[in-house]
Amino acid sequence: MGIRTSDRIAGIPHYEPGLTMAEVMAGYGLTSVVKLASNESPFPPLPEVAAVIDAGLAGLNRYPDGAARDLRDALAVCHGVGRSQVTVGNGSCEIIVHAGVALLDPGSTVVHADPSFAIYPHLAAGAGAVGIAVPLAPDGGHDLDAMAAAVDERTRLVIVCNPNNPTGVYRTADEIERFLGLIPDDLAVLVDEAYYDFVGEPDRGRVAVLARTRPNLLVTRTFSKAYGLCGLRVGYGIGSESWVDALEAVRQPFNTNHLAQIAALESLRHPAAIQARVDEAIAERDRMSAALREMGVPFTPSHGNFILMEPPDPGMDARVLHEALLRGGVIVRDGSALGCPGTLRVTIGAPSENDAFLAALGAVAGIHTHV
Numbered sequence: 001m002g003i004r005t006s007d008r009i010a011g012i013p014h015y016e017p018g019l020t021m022a023e024v025m026a027g028y029g030l031t032s033v034v035k036l037a038s039n040e041s042p043f044p045p046l047p048e049v050a051a052v053i054d055a056g057l058a059g060l061n062r063y064p065d066g067a068a069r070d071l072r073d074a075l076a077v078c079h080g081v082g083r084s085q086v087t088v089g090n091g092s093c094e095i096i097v098h099a100g101v102a103l104l105d106p107g108s109t110v111v112h113a114d115p116s117f118a119i120y121p122h123l124a125a126g127a128g129a130v131g132i133a134v135p136l137a138p139d140g141g142h143d144l145d146a147m148a149a150a151v152d153e154r155t156r157l158v159i160v161c162n163p164n165n166p167t168g169v170y171r172t173a174d175e176i177e178r179f180l181g182l183i184p185d186d187l188a189v190l191v192d193e194a195y196y197d198f199v200g201e202p203d204r205g206r207v208a209v210l211a212r213t214r215p216n217l218l219v220t221r222t223f224s225k226a227y228g229l230c231g232l233r234v235g236y237g238i239g240s241e242s243w244v245d246a247l248e249a250v251r252q253p254f255n256t257n258h259l260a261q262i263a264a265l266e267s268l269r270h271p272a273a274i275q276a277r278v279d280e281a282i283a284e285r286d287r288m289s290a291a292l293r294e295m296g297v298p299f300t301p302s303h304g305n306f307i308l309m310e311p312p313d314p315g316m317d318a319r320v321l322h323e324a325l326l327r328g329g330v331i332v333r334d335g336s337a338l339g340c341p342g343t344l345r346v347t348i349g350a351p352s353e354n355d356a357f358l359a360a361l362g363a364v365a366g367i368h369t370h371v
């Protein structure tokens with residue numbers, strides 16, 4: 001016999017995590033694998049950050065600072081706002097979930113793109129609200145006009161994922177600003193910039209500047225990707241005081257753990273080292289893109305630390321290719337788990353990992369690679 005639950009949760013899709021390295025090694029009898037499936041950083045935390053984490057262990061008998069004052073103050077300085085315009089969370093994912101809890105009611109709607117980050121449909125399901133999933137434009141980016149058209153008086157939240165996961169397509173700050181002009185000024189908009197660091201465009205970061213003064217805008221960022229801290233879970237949001245107040249009302253008191261707070265704070269002290277890692281990821285993304293092009297592999301040019309690609313041969317089933325890569329010791333994400341059947345999403349890893357992927361892909365597809 002089970003337990004009594006809310007009817008609402010029957011509609012909540014379970015988040016499907018990717019395969020772990022241990023699972024793939026055990027399942028395929030391999031002694032090593034390359035994991036390019038979860039858009040993680042190939043770099044461990046900076047040495048200075050690792051040292052701060054080590055030193056912080058001794059204080060774990062105490063609760064963390066529930067208001068995350070030091071980290072929020074540091075982020076406030078970076079973004080030219082006061083602490084009251086900064087929220088931090090157990091990963092930016094938690095802040096996104098908080099937005100659903102704080103803003104949605106049964107009967108209200110949340111507008112987001114599809115396919116996009118897998119967590120967004122959970123928000124509506126969790127609140128008994130209605131999720132309006134607006135198909136992406138043909139280029140794989142948000143169809144902002146269609147999203148604006150999907151807004152009505154019931155809409156409480158619009159989420160824009162920029163660059164979009166899993167396609168990697170970026171909408172410029174001008175395009176986002178124009179979109180903001182199409183919707184009511186009091187409708188909450190969350191721009192999820194988890195992959196902001198990897199954007200190669202000169203206007204990168206301007207939407208967060210808009211969030212300093214726009215009453216309805218919140219921009220979320222994360223320490224999980226460029227900063228290599230996804231295992232610790234820490235992300236943040238910059239927005240209006242009313243946005244941050246709404247999120248603060250629903251967060252649990254000690255949502256961001258002590259090690260995460262001090263590690264994020266220390267990471268902010270080393271912008272040049274982080275940028276060097278980002279530059280390497282972008283250079284590797286360019287190299288991977290060139291190699292895929294040379295192999296005749298269709299893919300969507302990406303502004304993230306990942307690339308969404310199709311099999312080299314249109315007759316090849318993407319799931320068969322996924323399986324063959326696993327057998328070859330390379331874990332990528334099956335696009336069908338991301339709402340993109342017929343594709344694979346490969347994370348940009350270290351040069352040797354990317355070489356392993358290209359070699360395995362070439363071997364499966366019978367293509368000679370020059371890596």
Ligand SMILES: Cc1ncc(COP(=O)(O)O)c(C=O)c1O
Pocket residue numbers: 038039090091092093094117161164165192194195221222223224230233234235
């Ligand atoms: C678009 C997008 N937003 C948010 C997140 C969550 O990141 P975090 O680790 O900060 O919760 C991810 C993680 O992959 C993502 O792809």
